Amino acid sequence: MGVHNEGLGAPPAHLVLVEQSGAKQEIPQPPTVQAMIEAEQAIHRLGHQLRQVKVISQHTAVARWKAGEPSWRRVA
Numbered sequence: 001m002g003v004h005n006e007g008l009g010a011p012p013a014h015l016v017l018v019e020q021s022g023a024k025q026e027i028p029q030p031p032t033v034q035a036m037i038e039a040e041q042a043i044h045r046l047g048h049q050l051r052q053v054k055v056i057s058q059h060t061a062v063a064r065w066k067a068g069e070p071s072w073r074r075v076a
Helices: 032-049
Strands: 011-020 024-029 052-055 058-065
Touching: 011 032, 011 058, 024 052, 032 052
Parallel strands: none
Antiparallel strands: 011 024, 011 052, 052 058
């Protein structure tokens, strides 16, 4: 199954941005793949303002990035 087909039947995901101040912003995303793409873009755009970025699907964290870490951590 390719990237073009992953959205079919895939559960929705949420992108959670946690700012340095602790303020959270939760952004609904269609499938998890799209949430990961949006998360990568947020890290590149706003990385210095963010403490943590999480991708959540079905109430479970799928991946997490914390400030100062070089890459994503898979958590699911």
